Amino acid sequence: MTAAIAGIGATEFSKDSGRSELALAAHAGLAAITDAGLRPSDVDGMVTFTMDANAETALARELGVPELTFFGRVPYGGGAACAVVAHAAMAVATGAASTVLCYRAFNERSGRRFGQVHTPDGVDNGWHYPMGLVTPAASVAMFARRYQHEYDVTSEDFGRVAVLDRRAAATNPNAWFHGRPITLADHQASRWIVEPLRLLDCCQETDGAVALVVTTVDRARDLPRHPVVIAAAAQGSAADQFTMHSYYRDDLTGLPELGLVGRALWAGSGIGPEDLSALVLYDHFTPFVLVQLEELGFCARGEARHLLADGTLELDGRLPLNPHGGQLGEAYVHGMNGITEAVRQLRGTAANQIRDAEHVLVTAGTGVPTSGLVLSR
Amino acid sequence: MIEEAARELAARGESARRVARDPVNLPMIRNWTEAIGDDNPTYEHYAPPAMAQVWTMPGLAGQRPADDPLGAMVAVLDEAGYTSVVATDSEQTYHRYLSPGETVEVSSRLDGVTGPKRTALGEGWFVTTRSTWYVGDEPVAEMMFRVLKFRPSGVAGTAIRPAVSSDTEFFWAGTALGELRIQRCGGCGRLRHPPGPMCPSCRQTRPGYVVAAGEGTVYSYVVHHHPPVPGRAAPFVVALVELTEGVRMLAELVGVPPSEVHIGLEVRVGFSRVDGELTLPVWRRR
CATH class of the missing domain: 2.40.50.840 (OB fold (Dihydrolipoamide Acetyltransferase, E2P))
Structure with a gap:
């Protein structure tokens, strides 16, 4: 790859930002541009999520970005997280733009809450929402139940993801759950949301924004920050794919779209699972963290619970997972805060810094067409 | 619990007869026909049949008798969380005209309770009662009355609907x-x-x-x-x-x-x- 992440920025993560989503986007965008040592007038491309409510034009007006030669959006909710960087990297690689601002901004707690019941459009949704399967938690719970059934996985196995995330968040000052670790007993005592998911299996809802600046590696080398190279970026959609409801495949215990992304990342970067310094896995709901570990080849099918139990993924383990606290612990900014954490780890500026971090894997939303990144120092 | 209570109440049969506060009378007939806008001259001599229920209304401060089957069934459903009510349909049968001076009595029984049914308002139970008005031992009018007792769904009528295309x-x-x-x-x-x-x-x-x-x-x-x-x-x-x-x-x-x-x-x-x-x-x- 010839692209790098040159700057990152974010707002505070809260439950009530007190300002508009556009104000959040502008704040994070300016922070990312400034962090890169650039000015808004250097930006000539923008990429965000299809779900983002802030038009590129509106953000450009606020920031004083005069001209855009590239703008695009990526669909499928949090599955877009790493894909916005992939699209930006392709834009700078082809010369469609030189400096691309990627952003995601929402008042997802004080405004439209993802965890509440909505009635989405689309014929596909008609097979699920009217039947009473009405929240993302419910959609994931259907997979989780089958996964438990086939591999003898327990609620405690899911709970270990939450405990791990919250342990890291406890020592991350930017995390909403800073200073508030949980025990497995806390997880087991938390109420059912949609069985087999408990409250502490479900990530929080957050008001906030994250932005980052992608440019060419050559250009990034001339900027003040140490560039974080996009070693590989990939998107994936697999056979018989639905958004959150791929219930009609033979096997319900995998995430084949993520397996596809993983294979593309290893092939594109020449970096394999054994080369990674840390993992940032998308954790809107705990069960899919286990499935991701299996799908990406860190262990065999049904074995991820052992990885979680044996300390491998702890901050001081061989392969730390979500050192910022993940979305369960830090904030839910649709996966974008996981990318900025990977950048901090590779710069050596993370709250829970991993020694000599060289390559970090980041994944995007699961259960949907998804994406991933391998970032390198 | 609901079905058990319904069976028990239905098995009790008719409630004790409740006597109208006043005999059938011309002033009340006039008020009623004027409010309805019915100037049929017959009603100078007879009560409109649809007034059957009027004669046994308990009045503004009136209370349901303890053995009223609708009141008892409503209490059971309230307790079970089906706290909202909407009348759904009513059918009246008239056996003869009533004349001023006649005193009517009413008696009710629980006909049936069906559910739980999913409705646009929320999940609920249909409660059907039958009332009979008597003069002496002569039945003069009957009524089937049905209500839906439902658990309010938060926002009524917001069942999630599928998007339907020509393919589906x-x-x-x-x-x-x-x-x-x-x-x-x-x-x-x-x-x-x-x-x-x-x-x-x-x-x-x-x-x-x-x-x-x-x-x-x-x-x-x-x-x-x-x-x-x-x-x-x-x-x-x-x-x-x-x-x-x-x-x-x-x-x-x-x-x-x-x-x-x-x-x-x-x-x-x-x-x-x-x-x-x-x-x-x-x-x-x-």
Whole structure:
């Protein structure tokens, strides 16, 4: 790859930002541009999520970005997280733009809450929402139940993801759950949301924004920050794919779209699972963290619970997972805060810094067409 | 508990007769016909038949007698969380005209309680009572009266509706008729759910359908607790079912306590009419 992440920025993560989503986007965008040592007038491309409510034009007006030669959006909710960087990297690689601002901004707690019941459009949704399967938690719970059934996985196995995330968040000052670790007993005592998911299996809802600046590696080398190279970026959609409801495949215990992304990342970067310094896995709901570990080849099918139990993924383990606290612990900014954490780890500026971090894997939303990144120092 | 209480109340039969506060009288007839706008001269001599219920109204501060079956059944349903009420229909039968000076008495019995039914307002029970008005021992009028006692769904009438396209309307037309339809390719015969316009096996665009036997087993399921869902009372179960025809299909599993649901549970399809435009498939234990 010839692209790098040159700057990152974010707002505070809260439950009530007190300002508009556009104000959040502008704040994070300016922070990312400034962090890169650039000015808004250097930006000539923008990429965000299809779900983002802030038009590129509106953000450009606020920031004083005069001209855009590239703008695009990526669909499928949090599955877009790493894909916005992939699209930006392709834009700078082809010369469609030189400096691309990627952003995601929402008042997802004080405004439209993802965890509440909505009635989405689309014929596909008609097979699920009217039947009473009405929240993302419910959609994931259907997979989780089958996964438990086939591999003898327990609620405690899911709970270990939450405990791990919250342990890291406890020592991350930017995390909403800073200073508030949980025990497995806390997880087991938390109420059912949609069985087999408990409250502490479900990530929080957050008001906030994250932005980052992608440019060419050559250009990034001339900027003040140490560039974080996009070693590989990939998107994936697999056979018989639905958004959150791929219930009609033979096997319900995998995430084949993520397996596809993983294979593309290893092939594109020449970096394999054994080369990674840390993992940032998308954790809107705990069960899919286990499935991701299996799908990406860190262990065999049904074995991820052992990885979680044996300390491998702890901050001081061989392969730390979500050192910022993940979305369960830090904030839910649709996966974008996981990318900025990977950048901090590779710069050596993370709250829970991993020694000599060289390559970090980041994944995007699961259960949907998804994406991933391998970032390198 | 609800069905038991209903059986017990129905078995009590007619309540004690309650005597009208006043005899049938011309001043009340005049007020009533003027309010209604009915100037039929017959009502100078006889009471309009539709006034039957008027004569035994308990008055503004009146209370239901303790043995009134509707009051007792409403209390049971209130207790069970079905706290809202809407009258749905009423049928009156008149045996003869009443004349001023006659004193009527009324007696009621519980005819039946059916449910739980899913309605656009929320889940509820239909309570049907029958009242008879007497003069002496002569029945002069009768009334069937039905109410829906329902659990308010938060926002009434907001059942989540499917987006329907020309590719999928056959399915919803089927549920309205009590048929569970599975798309069948007109070219290669492949069965497919959810349906679509082009067969992914042979690429023909001639989809038809078969009517499923409606039997299958639970492949996976969830128990929804939170947040509240319009039109449904938590906890409720949604199950992904593998039909005997080989396709999977999702629907609510009703009539089985969540603790008794398990993967492999044998189910049969049923149909839950939401309103004139939407009927949902549901699973029931086989």
